[in-house]
Amino acid sequence: MTLWRPTPADLWQGRDDSSEASNALRIFQTIAQTDRFAPKSSGIALLGFECDAGVWRNHGRPGAAQAPDVLRKALANMASYSGHDTLTDMGTITVAGDRLEDAQRALSDAVLACQQSGMRTLVFGGGHETAWAHGRGVLDAFPHERVAIINLDAHLDLRKADHATSGTPFRQLAQYCEAQNREFQYACLGVSRAANTQALWDEAARLNVTLVEDLDFRREALPVLESVLAQADRVYLTIDLDVLPAGEMPAVSAPAALGVSALDIMPVIDEICRSGKLQAVDLVEFNPIYDRDGQGARLAARLAWQIAHWWA
Numbered sequence: 238m239t240l241w242r243p244t245p246a247d248l249w250q251g252r253d254d255s256s257e258a259s260n261a262l263r264i265f266q267t268i269a270q271t272d273r274f275a276p277k278s279s280g281i282a283l284l285g286f287e288c289d290a291g292v293w294r295n296h297g298r299p300g301a302a303q304a305p306d307v308l309r310k311a312l313a314n315m316a317s318y319s320g321h322d323t324l325t326d327m328g329t330i331t332v333a334g335d336r337l338e339d340a341q342r343a344l345s346d347a348v349l350a351c352q353q354s355g356m357r358t359l360v361f362g363g364g365h366e367t368a369w370a371h372g373r374g375v376l377d378a379f380p381h382e383r384v385a386i387i388n389l390d391a392h393l394d395l396r397k398a399d400h401a402t403s404g405t406p407f408r409q410l411a412q413y414c415e416a417q418n419r420e421f422q423y424a425c426l427g428v429s430r431a432a433n434t435q436a437l438w439d440e441a442a443r444l445n446v447t448l449v450e451d452l453d454f455r456r457e458a459l460p461v462l463e464s465v466l467a468q469a470d471r472v473y474l475t476i477d478l479d480v481l482p483a484g485e486m487p488a489v490s491a492p493a494a495l496g497v498s499a500l501d502i503m504p505v506i507d508e509i510c511r512s513g514k515l516q517a518v519d520l521v522e523f524n525p526i527y528d529r530d531g532q533g534a535r536l537a538a539r540l541a542w543q544i545a546h547w548w549a
């Protein structure tokens with residue numbers, strides 16, 4: 238595995254309550270760790286993508302490269318239940334300078350290896366350039382199945398893809414699907430009319446993207462989701478944390494003026510987990526530089542925790 242490093246063993250730490258009861262456990266005590274990249278036949282593979290080269294290229298505020306380990310630390314102290322699926326920290330893919338495409342290739346390869354061996358993938362990005370790499374790995378793992386790409390995001394991320402940035406991942410996935418003659422099933426939920434130009438909406442219409450705007454989220458997200466899920470065999474869920482209101486999630490490159498509250502997003506995530514089709518999830522655009530007292534990291538980690546909890 239290229240551009241890969243294992244997670245330092247001492248990163249997973251937390252409060253030790255195990256003297257109180259044998260089941261008083263937290264994630265840091267139950268997560269499996271590896272010092273070499275060796276996918277298992279089941280469970281959840283946690284992968285980091287330490288990269289904000291795409292955010293740089295997209296003229297955003299860099300810092301998301303520091304996210305994976307910050308999110309691991311925030312997840313470490315959360316409770317672990319016996320019903321949880323095995324979570325294995327499969328380490329982190331890094332980027333060398335501006336060589337974004339090499340890092341994306343390495344992440345796609347890691348995701349493909351995990352998926353093919355029977356694991357589901359949970360990736361901590363990274364900017365939203367994570368999604369081109371993660372999505373390609375999932376599409377490659379299931380070449381003959383209908384893979385729905387569900388993006389919770391204020392942005393469409395359908396910018397023209399002459400070269401990859403954090404603003405291009407879904408245009409790249411659309412081109413990839415077109416080249417393979419497979420349907421591009423993309424739903425962007427929570428998207429902001431004010432944060433995307435007319436050109437991007439036009440591109441979304443051309444690509445037949447399923448859309449739910451932030452203003453309509455409470456009313457429309459669940460019924461729209463139902464029809465998206467009905468038409469899919471597998472789901473890749475990508476959560477751009479800038480879908481949340483800036484007050485809940487300041488720790489992103491482009492905070493949302495309005496946003497969709499975490500409590501409104503949770504039922505959508507619950508429904509996706511219940512479908513039994515969820516194959517891959519990532520949390521992207523978290524930028525610790527702009528966090529306040531670790532609040533954003535806690536919320537992002539809670540989303541990850543909830544998914545791991547419901548995924549089982």
Ligand SMILES: N=CN[C@@H](CCC(=O)O)C(=O)O
Nearest residue numbers: 295297365392394403404491
């Ligand atoms: N990941 C993509 N992000 C947005 C950034 C928008 C902004 O910086 O205002 C986009 O490209 O549209």
Ligand SMILES: [Mn+2]
Nearest residue numbers: 391392477479
């Ligand atoms: Mn966004």
Ligand SMILES: [Mn+2]
Nearest residue numbers: 365390394477
């Ligand atoms: Mn995005």
